[in-house]
Amino acid sequence: MLLQLLFQTKQQEEFEAYLIYKFIIPIGVVLILLFIIYRLQRLFQFLYVSKYRKPVFNHFYFRLKRLTPLQLSILKNQYSFYSKLSPKYQSYFEHRVAVFINQNQFIGKQELKITEEMKIIIAATATMLNFGFRNYKIGLLDKVLLYPEAFFSKLNQNLHKGEFNPSYKAIILSWEDVLHGYSIENDNFNVAIHEFVHAMHLDCLNQKGLKAAIFINGFSDIAHFLETNPNYKQNVVNSKYFRAYAYTNQFEFLSVVIESFIETPEQFNSQFPELYAMVKRMLNFNFANY
Known part of the structure; x- marks a missing residue:
């Protein structure tokens, strides 16, 4: 045994x-x-990234998501940036728009009914601004609140067309003003772009990834360039190419500059090619003829 x-x-x-x-x-x-x-x-x-100020690659997906026929029709017919992309990039753009819609809650305020048009326009704005990065999601955002028109903000007790509330993880927009921003595409004023840049900026300040390194270092380069070239900076101010609100603080300056970069790139590049190149590098915007 x-x-x-x-x-x-x-x-x-x-x-x-x-x-x-x-x-x-x-x-x-x-x-x-x-x-x-x-x-x-x-x-x-x-x-x-430290050497070239851009990611090794931007697009790698196991399976591309698709929009519904209605959503894709809205994207094609109402979002001009999409039409500037190559067919391959359009498929990537569509995927990212679909991901944004799936991962963020859309809330209509004051009895505003959320439509597919609203979802597509808002999601496409976020997608466009982050299209140069592999990490295209905004960590400080999980909801979009839409008002029919300008709304009363509890942040500073004023009427607002848009704002970003990081503590609530929300972009808050007046839909009337979003539509106005896209109806005139060369006035360098677009409230949706403006507020999404704020969200990107704060999100990048809050993280330490490759995207944050490119974005924050890019903005530091811009600030340093303007501070060390006072004559150039004065020419920028005197030109009035950027509206006066840009000079409120560094956050507003960045949002206004990127609005202008998106809406009138040829004019921007013609007037201030050095600044244009730095914004392009900061966003890694090497597509759509930018």
């Missing part, structure tokens, strides 16, 4: 050793190698 028990114990030990050497150790080695590879590629990406 004792010999039989010892024999069974030995068999058990041999079987356990077999499992360890045949499966557990190889799996452990593979996991360690995968972790090392992951860390090395992360290091490579950060070094690449």
Whole structure:
């Protein structure tokens, strides 16, 4: 009986050793190698971003999401930026719009009914501004509140056309003014673009990824360039190309500058090519003829 028990114990030990050497150790080695590879590629990406101020790649998807026929029709007919993209980039853009709609709650205020047009226009704005980044999501945002028209803001007790509330993780917009912003595409005023830039800016200040590094370092380059070139800065102010609200603070300056970059890129590049190039690099906007 004792010999039989010892024999069974030995068999058990041999079987356990077999499992360890045949499966557990190889799996452990593979996991360690995968972790090392992951860390090395992360290091490579950060070094690449530090040198070239852009990600190694922007688009990689296991499965592209599609919009409904109605949604795609709205995107094609009512969002001119989409038509400027190549067919391949249009498919990526559509995917990101669909992801934004799926991941963010749309809330109509003052009995405003949310429509597919509203979802597409808002989602496309966020997608456009983040299209140059692999990480295209805004972590500080999970809902969009739409009012029929200008609304009373509790933040500063005034009427607003739009605002970003990071504590509530919400973009709040007047739909009337969103439509007005897109009905005139060359006046350098678009409330949806303006507020989404605020959301991007604060989100990048709140994180430490590749996107944040490109965006924040890009804006630092712009600020440094203007501060060390006072004559150039004065020419920017005197030109009145950017509306006076841009000079309220650095956040408003960035939002107004990007509004102008999106709406009148040729005029921007003609008047201030150095500043234009820095904004383009900050957004990694190497598409749609920008």
